[in-house]
Amino acid sequence: MTLEIVLVVAGALFSIGLFGVLARRNIIAVIMSLELMFNGVLVAAIGFSRFTVPAALVGASGDITESAVRASLTGHAFAVFVISIAAAETALALALVFAFYRAKQSVEITDASEMKN
Amino acid sequence: MTAQDYWALSPVIAMAALALVLLSADALLAERMFGGKRYGSKRALSWIAVIGLAVPAFLALNLWFEWFGESTSEAVVYGTFTADRFALFFQFLIIGATGVVILASVPYLQQFRDSLGEFFTLLLTAAAGMMLLVGASELITIYVALETTALPAVALAALRRDGFSIEAGAKFLILSALSTALLLFGLVFLYGYTGATRIDEIVARMGALPFESGVPFGSLAVMLSVLLIVAGFGFKMAIAPWHMWVPDVYQGSPTPVAAFLSVASKASAFAVLMRLLYSFAGFDPVAQDWQILFALIATASMTVGNLMALSQTNVKRLLAYSTIAQAGYIMVGFAAVSVASSSDSASAGPQSIMYYLAGYAFTNLAVFLAFAAIVHRTGNDTIAGLSGLLKRSPVLAILMVIGLLSLLGMPPTVGFMAKAVIFSTAVDQGLIWLAVVAVVNTVVAAYYYLRVVGVIMFGESDDADPIKPGAGELAAVSIGVAGALVFGIVPWFILELVDKSLTIV
Numbered sequence: 001m002t003l004e005i006v007l008v009v010a011g012a013l014f015s016i017g018l019f020g021v022l023a024r025r026n027i028i029a030v031i032m033s034l035e036l037m038f039n040g041v042l043v044a045a046i047g048f049s050r051f052t053v054p055a056a057l058v059g060a061s062g063d064i065t066e067s068a069v070r071a072s073l074t075g076h077a078f079a080v081f082v083i084s085i086a087a088a089e090t091a092l093a094l095a096l097v098f099a100f101y102r103a104k105q106s107v108e109i110t111d112a113s114e115m116k117n
Numbered sequence: 118m119t120a121q122d123y124w125a126l127s128p129v130i131a132m133a134a135l136a137l138v139l140l141s142a143d144a145l146l147a148e149r150m151f152g153g154k155r156y157g158s159k160r161a162l163s164w165i166a167v168i169g170l171a172v173p174a175f176l177a178l179n180l181w182f183e184w185f186g187e188s189t190s191e192a193v194v195y196g197t198f199t200a201d202r203f204a205l206f207f208q209f210l211i212i213g214a215t216g217v218v219i220l221a222s223v224p225y226l227q228q229f230r231d232s233l234g235e236f237f238t239l240l241l242t243a244a245a246g247m248m249l250l251v252g253a254s255e256l257i258t259i260y261v262a263l264e265t266t267a268l269p270a271v272a273l274a275a276l277r278r279d280g281f282s283i284e285a286g287a288k289f290l291i292l293s294a295l296s297t298a299l300l301l302f303g304l305v306f307l308y309g310y311t312g313a314t315r316i317d318e319i320v321a322r323m324g325a326l327p328f329e330s331g332v333p334f335g336s337l338a339v340m341l342s343v344l345l346i347v348a349g350f351g352f353k354m355a356i357a358p359w360h361m362w363v364p365d366v367y368q369g370s371p372t373p374v375a376a377f378l379s380v381a382s383k384a385s386a387f388a389v390l391m392r393l394l395y396s397f398a399g400f401d402p403v404a405q406d407w408q409i410l411f412a413l414i415a416t417a418s419m420t421v422g423n424l425m426a427l428s429q430t431n432v433k434r435l436l437a438y439s440t441i442a443q444a445g446y447i448m449v450g451f452a453a454v455s456v457a458s459s460s461d462s463a464s465a466g467p468q469s470i471m472y473y474l475a476g477y478a479f480t481n482l483a484v485f486l487a488f489a490a491i492v493h494r495t496g497n498d499t500i501a502g503l504s505g506l507l508k509r510s511p512v513l514a515i516l517m518v519i520g521l522l523s524l525l526g527m528p529p530t531v532g533f534m535a536k537a538v539i540f541s542t543a544v545d546q547g548l549i550w551l552a553v554v555a556v557v558n559t560v561v562a563a564y565y566y567l568r569v570v571g572v573i574m575f576g577e578s579d580d581a582d583p584i585k586p587g588a589g590e591l592a593a594v595s596i597g598v599a600g601a602l603v604f605g606i607v608p609w610f611i612l613e614l615v616d617k618s619l620t621i622v
Contacts, residue, residue, distance in 0.1 A: 037298035048309030074314050085264045096287050103283045112284045115368050
């Protein structure tokens, strides 16, 4: 396994999610697509922390320095924060979907077009 | 964490604590003290909120003047947060905007019925997030602070729970989450490329990494992350081409909330972008790339905002497009500073941005809150609904006209001085074409601002009932207009303050 493969997977997840956000009409599907985008970010963050100990960090002899280890663990910390905040975001999103359904008897994004000039 | 960490974070902590105090106060006050009459507590809650804001304000003043506690201008909490004067300048702006919005929203609160405590809690939590954001000096902190700002703002937009409000909330949430995902992808690439998340470490590593001369920003990875990060912040700052959500959200959300979003949310996003930009300003080879990027965004934002505003009949949508155009003028300053930072006249550019942001905050709050007071009583948010306002409420009419003229850039208001300063920095940096585009845009903008002014001053209305604004609303609008006039007539007062706040250059 190499970094390239991980990044391709991450990019693919991110792009599929982006397509879903732009193309789907059902708000729940849009929220799921957003989750997919966040998961793409997560895969990239973990992949970077697993594979890249940037050249500037590794000692001349190839030994991995302490700061390099710290830098690679940062990716995991990044992922944990992304997961927890994305969960909060989804909770808010689902609450809004409920309210949206109550107001309009529909969860289609195309019904969110009352405001036109 | 050391004591110094707590001192540096104290205004943010106080703001977050105030949010919790109001949530508890809502639960306690509502039932007992007012004999079960829930709405009776609304004034009490507003007063607790406004007076409580003195605590974070005092703690921020303490950090500015270093009355007690240790000096905190360096990065604290493992380098993730910097309470320097640059951050404090924006924290004052955010605290002020929050206070003014709360003052003005007292009569409006009836619309929130059973979610009164939530209104204050969400507003103050969003403010705490913004105060964290303006001092964040590490990527994960920036992300967390940004979300602490965005999620309460979404809930605030949907708080009225009618069709418009829910619709505004849903659109805001989806586009805000989308922009956060783009931003995150950019931040992760920046981390992957340099192996660091602290901005100072990133800058240091960038210098050591290979630099390709033909590629914008020196490397494709950096270019990708810069574009994604600018796109992510572009949504928050409401600049074209990432402005689609702005008119709908401003129209659908409660007007005081729209005022808060258009000022505090925007200013904090600009602040964090400035901090990022100045950290990278040392790289002279890429200065040209920053300049082109920001000049293009500025042109797009000014032109789209002003042209779209021309055909609006709804005042809130018109003001929304006006804020997009205003963000474009501020981006002119960004385009100018990216080269300026390498020369002697470095301080003129960032000064002009901060001066513009301060002036814009006061002016925009005045216009939005004056309009909120009017629309709350007339229920008509079209331009025609403002006709005959001069007869119905002379005070509000005159205050709103001064605010609109300041947005347009008429002397002696701050709008004129700020535009003059920001456009002249663009000329100084050889961006004459950009300054010309900006001036042409100002002329285009005159059409729609003056149309509203004309309707207010000379329009005829069948409805001649006087509109009587409450004391809180009048005070809030007056503060905004006073700021617009004072900063315009004696600009050196605020320019001196801005000078002292430039700790990031």
